[in-house]
Amino acid sequence: MSPKQQRGEATVELLLDAALRVYAESGEQGLTVTAITKASGVSLGSLYHHFGSINGLTDALMHRWLGRLLGELAAALQQTRTARSGIRALVRTYLAFVREHHDAALLLHSPLADRRGMAHGKELRDAQEARLSPFALWIEPRVTSGELAALPLGLIESLVMGPVIGVARRWLSGIDDVDLDEAMRILPERIWRSVAGE
The missing domain is CATH 1.10.357.10 (Tetracycline Repressor, domain 2)
Incomplete structure (x- = not known):
């Protein structure tokens, strides 16, 4: 696996882990792009690149x-x-x-x-x-x-x-x-x- 692929997988893991934390702390209403990017430290562009939307992220989770x-x-x-x-x-x-x-x-x-x-x-x-x-x-x-x-x-x-x-x-x-x-x-x-x- 190339370093770029490894970084991509690490970013996906960060986003998924952050989404679960945000959901556990704030429920469905708190599961927003802003909350997830803030909790993960990952950019908005990366979230959309890997998942396409908040629904894509939620489905992946x-x-x-x-x-x-x-x-x-x-x-x-x-x-x-x-x-x-x-x-x-x-x-x-x-x-x-x-x-x-x-x-x-x-x-x-x-x-x-x-x-x-x-x-x-x-x-x-x-x-x-x-x-x-x-x-x-x-x-x-x-x-x-x-x-x-x-x-x-x-x-x-x-x-x-x-x-x-x-x-x-x-x-x-x-x-x-x-x-x-x-x-x-x-x-x-x-x-x-x-x-x-x-």
Whole structure:
């Protein structure tokens, strides 16, 4: 990699890290070009050069953290032998990620992410396809073997991830009726019952 490419990558990292800090401190309303360039020390021209717009930067930031989350989930699945242990690993890994990367999880579960996801859902899914395919590859043989219920992939994904995302949102919003350790203990078995084969 040339020095110019290294500088470009370093600038991208500075901007992404600053954007996440600004979002965590000021919310969506504070996520402005001015705030990000000030927090990063990077020029306005560099921001536009690398991302094209504030939306481009925000999308890149969400892609970055969604990619990390999906990578951790896929790695956790690879270490399991049964569908039941896989469900347990998915739930625990997701909630551990939310706890460990609070600011990024806050962004990924935000109204901003929801709006971007609804407006560009197919593009976002296509961009993450390489990371999503391990889930399909893990689920399909377990449906075929009868270990998982014979349901469409999208329904299995919703039954597994829906409750986990709901708990994450409650915890991130500061509602104190959710304890992540308790959720990690209780949710895996409850979710397993909803997707277990006959």
